[in-house]
Amino acid sequence: MRRRRLIGLLVALGVVAGAGAFAFVASSGVHGSAMATASAYLEAWQRSDITSMEHLVADPPADFTDRHLAFSDQFRVNALTLKPGSLKVTGEETAELPFSGVRELTGMGPWAFAGTLRLAVRDGAWKVLWGPETLHPALGNGGALSLEEVEVPGVELVTRSGAAFPRDSGAEPYLDRLRERLGETNTGWAIRAAAQGAAGRTLVVFQPPPARKVHLTMSHPVQAAAARALDGVGQDAAIVAVKAGTGEILAVADRLGEAGAFDRLFPPGSTFKVVTAAGLLKAGMSASSAIACPPSHAGIRNSGDQTATTLAGAFAVSCNTTFVQQTLSRLGAARLEQAAAEWGFDGRKLPTGVGGLCGRVEQGADLSVLALNSIGQGTVEASPLCMAALAAAVDSGVWRSPRLVTAKAAKKLDGAPPPDMTMDQRVVQDLRTMMRQVVSEGTAKGAGLGAEVAGKTGTAEVPSGRPHAWFIGYQGDLAFCVFVKNGGSGAEVALPIAARFLGAL
Structure with missing residues (x-):
């Protein structure tokens, strides 16, 4: 008898709690949370599920899918890993989530980047406020990204033991001069960013494996x-x-x-x-x-x-x-x-x-x-x-x-x-x-x-x-x-x- 009364009490408490949650949603008019929306967007992005991403965006542009596909094709993206940071509340119905990411580019290697998801309440739900800078920060304010062929050294200069030179070793002018004299080059790739009205800058250079190692006498x-x-x-x-x-x-x-x-x-x-x-x-x-x-x-x-x-x-x-x-x-x-x-x-x-x-x-x-x-x-x-x-x-x-x-x-x-x-x-x-x-x-x-x-x-x-x-x-x-x-x-x-x-x- 006491067991039945206890079960009845727990059921009653559950009904009250559920009613309270419903009342909160009803009174605020907002379903879900900023973090839940941001997490769902990043997870869909990692899966290349552009349709699910688009459903989480407020007023997505008509070419939302085409932009993502074109970006992946241009930079030969074959995998994407994203890591969310800590959510920052910027207003009663706005928030931001910084995140970091690494794109794996076919034939080149990893390309690390960082960005920010902007979020806001739209039509009673948290949505992503998407812009080109969401794909990469360099695309904001009319900026552009390009993948270009570049000439890179065809030899790797190493110390007598085969180890790389220490960083900031003071030998750099001599190594640069020797590479120039040896004259061996390979073709590499560089990603460059160009902002409106500003000179372009190189974000990253992908170098192919050097054709050969050259051992110097240096220890x-x-x-x-x-x-x-x-x-x-x-x-x-x-x-x-x-x-x-x-x-x-x-x-x-x-x-x-x-x-x-x-x-x-x-x-x-x-x-x-x-x-x-x-x-x-x-x-x-x-x-x-x-x-x-x-x-x-x-x-x-x-x-x-x-x-x-x-x-x-x-x-x-x-x-x-x-x-x-x-x-x-x-x-x-x-x-x-x-x-x-x-x-x-x-x-x-x-x-x-x-x-x-x-x-x-x-x-x-x-x-x-x-x-x-x-x-x-x-x-x-x-x-x-x-x-x-x-x-x-x-x-x-x-x-x-x-x-x-x-x-x-x-x-x-x-x-x-x-x-x-x-x-x-x-x-x-x-x-x-x-x-x-x-x-x-x-x-x-x-x-x-x-x-x-x-x-x-x-x-x-x-x-x-x-x-x-x-x-x-x-x-x-x-x-x-x-x-x-x-x-x-x-x-x-x-x-x-x-x-x-x-x-x-």
Whole structure:
């Protein structure tokens, strides 16, 4: 008996609830909800059920079906996935539903887009307020979409391991130049949008698989370390790294613009003392030769209160006057120019695969210019690539022309390279000792480089602006150059960048 009474009570409550719902619909005059209509429209759209879509639209245009079919045909749509966002109520009888979508295009791939469904109450029911922008936002206000054939690279440039290059790596100008030189292209497709009265813009490019992969000499981890070492520098800067034993370019992170690390020449400052020291060593001096470090000589002054008693010590603390004095008394212009030519400073071109220049020193300098040339000022100029090759030559004992493609490809693209040159091994051994001393007790001391690193700082004065900052060196078989245009002191600016670069390897 109690069970019958309970069932009767539940039935009565259900009747009351149903009556309440009916009363609400009747009083408001609106059937359904904005979200229900929007969901039904998106589901029908995914199924390509245009008839059901049209029934959910307020005042659909006469060509509603034709527009959808034509759009799918034009862009080769074979599948559509839609995802609703959160409904936004914009008025008593209006709402909007943002949504995202992905169209799969035959032979091209996915095309992602986003849009908004506008909804309103019409004739007692929620309806979609359809416009061309519902198909794609670019079609609003008289806009148009087009599918066009475009030329895309026919090769994929990858690092030596086959990995793609890191994003924002600083190697992009060199990769673009190499693609252009290789000249291989394929046909791709681009979707472009054109608004009324405005220039068209490309929304997406669909590239076919490249015809072939081209492996460069560059290393993904070394390239990534170089790129990230320049993050936050906030100035024009570059890092070039070379495998000393082969001349293969392992990384080029270039923020100088227009392949400046390969093509542009700058005064190298005290990093050129490697070349001057090589000339002095070949003329009979040694790392332990006794010298003086006077406050000034031939109009040249030191940047600080340096003291030194040996050539290695003067090199370590970068005593300008020692190198000026010894160059004027022992070398002269001819011998310094000869040493410069042996180490790459003869105006030679570097057949890297994308071109490049090394360094140069004008011949026949008078004594005042010779004094400046001996410390990397005056008429001395070099590219960051050339200075990395210089460090590599000290490291390996052989000057090699650097390249970022195979030797065969570099020759085909740029011509035959200068021949490898085996350097005087006694000179090389002393240079290694002197460059290690720079790190252990000289201008690079305390930078956290590690005992296995050898290098040379450089600060190059320029006619206007701050000096250029340099640091060149090597660690194991990795030789490198760090350059910051108008950065200031090499020890204060370039050296910390080099420490970040090496620390990330």
